[in-house]
Amino acid sequence: MVRIIGFLIGLAFAGVLLISLFIGVAQYVSNPPAPLPEQFYHKEPKALHLASDGPFGHFDKRQLQRGFQVYKEVCSACHSMHLVHFRDLKALGYSDAEVKAIASQWQLEVPDINPDTGEPATRKATPPDAFPSPYPNEVAARAANNNALPPDLSLMTKAREGGAAYVYSILTGFQPQPADLVKKFPAAKTPPNLHYNPYFANLNIAMPPPLTSEGQVQFADGTKPTVDQMAKDVAAFLVWTAEPNLERRHAAGISVVVFLLFGTILGYLAYQNIWAEAKRKVRVTGPLEPENKAKRQSAKRKAGIKGGSKAKP
Amino acid sequence: MSFSWAKPYQPKHPFMRWLDERLPLPRVAYGAVGGGYPVPRNLNYWWNFGVLAGIFLTIQIVTGITLAMWYYATGDGAFNSVEHIMRDVDAGWLLRYAHANGASFFFVVTYIHIFRGLYYGSYKPPRELVWMLGLVIYLLMMATAFMGYVLPWGQMSYWGAQVITGFFSAFPLVGEPIRIWLLGGYAPDQAALTRFFSLHYLLPFVIAAVVILHIWALHIPGSGNPTGVDVKDEKDTIPFHPFYTAKDGWFAAAFVLLYAIVVYFAPNWLQHPDNYIPANPLATPAHIVPEWYFWPFYAILRAFTTDFVLPAKLWGVLAMFTSILLLFFLPWLDKSPVRSGSYRPVFKRFFWLLVVDVLVLGWAGGQPATPLPVAIGQIAAAYYFAHFLIILPLVSKYETPLPLPRSITASVLHGEEQESAPAGVKSGKKSTVAG
Numbered sequence: 001m002v003r004i005i006g007f008l009i010g011l012a013f014a015g016v017l018l019i020s021l022f023i024g025v026a027q028y029v030s031n032p033p034a035p036l037p038e039q040f041y042h043k044e045p046k047a048l049h050l051a052s053d054g055p056f057g058h059f060d061k062r063q064l065q066r067g068f069q070v071y072k073e074v075c076s077a078c079h080s081m082h083l084v085h086f087r088d089l090k091a092l093g094y095s096d097a098e099v100k101a102i103a104s105q106w107q108l109e110v111p112d113i114n115p116d117t118g119e120p121a122t123r124k125a126t127p128p129d130a131f132p133s134p135y136p137n138e139v140a141a142r143a144a145n146n147n148a149l150p151p152d153l154s155l156m157t158k159a160r161e162g163g164a165a166y167v168y169s170i171l172t173g174f175q176p177q178p179a180d181l182v183k184k185f186p187a188a189k190t191p192p193n194l195h196y197n198p199y200f201a202n203l204n205i206a207m208p209p210p211l212t213s214e215g216q217v218q219f220a221d222g223t224k225p226t227v228d229q230m231a232k233d234v235a236a237f238l239v240w241t242a243e244p245n246l247e248r249r250h251a252a253g254i255s256v257v258v259f260l261l262f263g264t265i266l267g268y269l270a271y272q273n274i275w276a277e278a279k280r281k282v283r284v285t286g287p288l289e290p291e292n293k294a295k296r297q298s299a300k301r302k303a304g305i306k307g308g309s310k311a312k313p
Numbered sequence: 314m315s316f317s318w319a320k321p322y323q324p325k326h327p328f329m330r331w332l333d334e335r336l337p338l339p340r341v342a343y344g345a346v347g348g349g350y351p352v353p354r355n356l357n358y359w360w361n362f363g364v365l366a367g368i369f370l371t372i373q374i375v376t377g378i379t380l381a382m383w384y385y386a387t388g389d390g391a392f393n394s395v396e397h398i399m400r401d402v403d404a405g406w407l408l409r410y411a412h413a414n415g416a417s418f419f420f421v422v423t424y425i426h427i428f429r430g431l432y433y434g435s436y437k438p439p440r441e442l443v444w445m446l447g448l449v450i451y452l453l454m455m456a457t458a459f460m461g462y463v464l465p466w467g468q469m470s471y472w473g474a475q476v477i478t479g480f481f482s483a484f485p486l487v488g489e490p491i492r493i494w495l496l497g498g499y500a501p502d503q504a505a506l507t508r509f510f511s512l513h514y515l516l517p518f519v520i521a522a523v524v525i526l527h528i529w530a531l532h533i534p535g536s537g538n539p540t541g542v543d544v545k546d547e548k549d550t551i552p553f554h555p556f557y558t559a560k561d562g563w564f565a566a567a568f569v570l571l572y573a574i575v576v577y578f579a580p581n582w583l584q585h586p587d588n589y590i591p592a593n594p595l596a597t598p599a600h601i602v603p604e605w606y607f608w609p610f611y612a613i614l615r616a617f618t619t620d621f622v623l624p625a626k627l628w629g630v631l632a633m634f635t636s637i638l639l640l641f642f643l644p645w646l647d648k649s650p651v652r653s654g655s656y657r658p659v660f661k662r663f664f665w666l667l668v669v670d671v672l673v674l675g676w677a678g679g680q681p682a683t684p685l686p687v688a689i690g691q692i693a694a695a696y697y698f699a700h701f702l703i704i705l706p707l708v709s710k711y712e713t714p715l716p717l718p719r720s721i722t723a724s725v726l727h728g729e730e731q732e733s734a735p736a737g738v739k740s741g742k743k744s745t746v747a748g
Binding site: 002003006007009010011013014016017018019020021023024025028033055083088151154155158159160161201242244245248249250252253254256257260261263264267268270271274275 | 393396399400406407410555556559560562563566567569570573574576577578580581586587589590599616617618619621625628632635639642645646648684687688691692694695696698699701702703706
């Protein structure tokens, strides 16, 4: 009974699936979907190599400081970073005094209340504060940006396929729209207020090119501030903001892997040791006919095992 | 419990004797996973994954309870509390990555465990209830994993909850009210998040309880083995401890090593980047995909694209539920008296086809719903149902199995140097000699 019902159910599902397949193929053939410009012009992120890559990756603190400078002087005008606190900057190599100074000199103040009247007020940021957001809320952010919302950057390199390479490619990927794209897809012409960028999913990004000229940021460490360098540095900085515990994770991981490797080897040796007895038991209790003995010898010779001392009773 | 030659528990230390007379818990443990449980001597490494599943359940419960100490189940606080754990809680990043990847590894070992059962006929008499309790565990795992994935309240969490609870609205009349009742609202929101958290905390303990039943039911007939031949006498078995504890021990260490490599060096490898974006009911992600372990079922759901008698969505939902529920009937669909796939030449070919088929379904389910993956998913889904409901019953009726070894010990002897590889695994020919 179960088999008959099962047979019918199986036939029904398989049948409807094949009908679906047939109709789908027929539709595809008779009315193929129109090609989209992003199928031809979208590009995968460029290769980007950072010190934080790979299992032994660590942060290049000087690069992070440069990236922080780019964020502070360029990106932070529009993009919030509400998960990062000024106190976290100590991990970039700043001293307590420097962190305090960075917080108090930040271009935005932190919302607070007036201690005497209770009225809304602002005050200078202190190390325990998170980076203040450039806009009080989403409506204000959209109003200031042609209805586009600049995303929070705290987790950006983990929230996009491609990570830091994606950020770097977007920042350096702005270019004029290819003429043949417009020729092939007249409807896909980049609208005003949007900017052509082949690394962005639908090719047109609301963000205007943020890094436009060499020397836009003067690096404190004297590194030549080319657009490429600034983009790389800020991408590296965003790896840190998204995963501040990366170095600790890698360091702990190496110890854990070594420990477990040791444990695995010890465990394997213990297993071999314990099972040697069980193997012997099979031999002793099993039929030791000459036929089997000869077979075992030839198998050993074939496998290149010398004495088979372990198995000796 | 199972065999007359099972060693009885004999406490040596006076305290253990004292305890045994009052609360014989060590006696139970001795009989379940100690020297008092005789196990076939020829188990291969595919038999290690049940213990591994238990290890990952434990890891999930321990890391999960600790995470719950820091997590806020509120629409405003959930995402940020997870980030607080990641950034400011001591070793919080480790707990959270261990828990997120622990779920994936729990499913990896469970899938291997299930497919081992499929190949070696572990669902056949007298172990039908072991198999069915295992499927109950699997269903509970799916519910737990789904609700756990909602908790960080990222974009995929939110939209995944939207899609999965949307299954219920496929049923006519009662569907939509059920969906609203389950969510506590028209869309996932505070009410849904709080109840998902509550259930996500509860279900692992239900799983643990069913695991006890699963092991209890297993210990009545005893473990199966790669030949599928019943244990005949004492020579065929060895005590679980120390033999299989040693084997499980080293293998578990090796597998946890693999897990540690992912947790420490590629913790986001199996995560979707969109879940690092806070949930936004107004912005639908370009491609909503569940976690990888649900991809085969997602492919089956999406494979139905035609309103044939019933709406396509209802077909999809029915098929998806059927795809798991049919496994409960496997003991009656496959009536072949031979358990092990090693002695079933036709079954074996179809088994490997099924493995490939499920992998293809998984691939199709992870792709965006473009024509090619959907079409491939349709073929693969059709095979999935045909395999269990049509091919398997027919194969079990018409196939001529290979001769079985006389006994487990006989098969081991002909395996010569490999104590854990019975003669039948590599080819049926050796077993002919034995049988």
